[in-house]
Amino acid sequence: MTDGAIVCEGLVRIFTAQGVEVQALQGLELRMRTGEMVALVGASGSGKSTLLGILAGLDQPTAGTARVAGHDLVTMKGAERLEYRRRSVGFVWQQSARNLLPYLSAKENIEMVHEVAGVVPRAERAQAGIDLLELLDAGEVADKRPAEMSGGQRQRVSIAVALANRPRVLLADEPTGELDEHTSAEVLAAMETVNRERGVTTLIVTHDAGVSEHVERTVRIRDGRTATETLRSTATDDDGRAVRTAQEYAVLDRAGRMQLPAEFVTELDLRDRVRLTLEPDHVRVAPGGPGRRDTPDAADASDAPKPLTRRAARTSRRDGERS
Numbered sequence: 001m002t003d004g005a006i007v008c009e010g011l012v013r014i015f016t017a018q019g020v021e022v023q024a025l026q027g028l029e030l031r032m033r034t035g036e037m038v039a040l041v042g043a044s045g046s047g048k049s050t051l052l053g054i055l056a057g058l059d060q061p062t063a064g065t066a067r068v069a070g071h072d073l074v075t076m077k078g079a080e081r082l083e084y085r086r087r088s089v090g091f092v093w094q095q096s097a098r099n100l101l102p103y104l105s106a107k108e109n110i111e112m113v114h115e116v117a118g119v120v121p122r123a124e125r126a127q128a129g130i131d132l133l134e135l136l137d138a139g140e141v142a143d144k145r146p147a148e149m150s151g152g153q154r155q156r157v158s159i160a161v162a163l164a165n166r167p168r169v170l171l172a173d174e175p176t177g178e179l180d181e182h183t184s185a186e187v188l189a190a191m192e193t194v195n196r197e198r199g200v201t202t203l204i205v206t207h208d209a210g211v212s213e214h215v216e217r218t219v220r221i222r223d224g225r226t227a228t229e230t231l232r233s234t235a236t237d238d239d240g241r242a243v244r245t246a247q248e249y250a251v252l253d254r255a256g257r258m259q260l261p262a263e264f265v266t267e268l269d270l271r272d273r274v275r276l277t278l279e280p281d282h283v284r285v286a287p288g289g290p291g292r293r294d295t296p297d298a299a300d301a302s303d304a305p306k307p308l309t310r311r312a313a314r315t316s317r318r319d320g321e322r323s
């Protein structure tokens with residue numbers, strides 16, 4: 001499979017509406033390997049749809065870097081943009097009415113994409129359509145129109161249609177938003193199968209907590225920036241049972257910036273400025289400033305500005321020298 005990687009660095013998207021600027025993305029970082037499947041979560045208004053719109057080639061960033069499947073989405077112009085949308089990305093929306101034409105059957109919806117994209121040789125198209133529907137466990141609705149399908153079948157067919165142009169990247173915006181829990185799990189499992197069997201890089205925007213069962217990485221956006229990532233892995237315990245573990249990390253950008261989790265900020269009433277201390281193996285963040293907890297000792301007080309503290313690291317080095 002050719003390059004299906006996604007690289008966003010310092011991605012900015014500013015909208016101007018009635019003279020007011022809205023910074024939907026404020027220096028977002030995201031890297032995905034070819035063939036990876038990642039969930040993107042975040043509160044309403046955090047910038048998820050804006051990011052998907054840019055990755056889909058429907059919108060352009062204001063600044064920063066965005067590269068997908070070898071295309072530079074910042075500089076990409078007319079013909080390349082059209083080519084990119086037709087052949088490099090597949091998109092699944094929450095509402096199946098946006099994914100499927102209502103007067104065509106599942107098979108015909110796929111055929112139409114084959115016709116427009118021109119990626120699959122004509123002689124192979126019929127079989128390619130059947131293979132896709134079977135991969136998505138939707139073979140039995142091949143001749144049905146969307147109105148004759150259940151919600152889950154419609155979304156599985158929508159995924160098949162999104163894959164008909166053999167994209168390198170599949171983007172999905174709340175694909176299970178209109179489904180019940182059981183059907184959502186089936187649709188997410190279908191996306192996992194597609195990702196595993198076809199190696200398509202897959203990014204799913206979702207509020208669905210059940211997605212954690214299907215992805216090894218969840219990226220959380222806050223205020224237009226990548227705030228945290230949760231990495232999951234499966235280990236084997238002493239009794240030979242598979243145990244799934246998850247660890248949440250803050251995301252550090254190339255300039256060393258990161259966001260503190262909102263609950264940490266609230267718990268310690270952090271605001272305005274904090275004190276950073278470099279310890280031997282970690283960085284300590286403490287409330288700072290006059291009148292706050294952990295203000296400098298009287299012994300430290302002088303007119304000279306203090307640099308960020310390195311005390312612990314230096315102390316431990318000196319201890320080492322002495323011994």
Ligand SMILES: Nc1ncnc2c1ncn2[C@@H]1O[C@H](COP(=O)(O)OP(=O)(O)OP(=O)(O)O)[C@@H](O)[C@H]1O
Pocket residue numbers: 015016017022023024042043044045046047048049050051
């Ligand atoms: N075309 C636009 N014009 C002006 N502001 C916009 C536009 N599109 C998005 N915004 C603003 O950008 C911010 C991010 O919106 P976005 O739709 O990307 O968030 P989201 O995380 O997808 O939210 P939701 O989960 O509700 O879909 C919001 O403040 C939104 O109002």
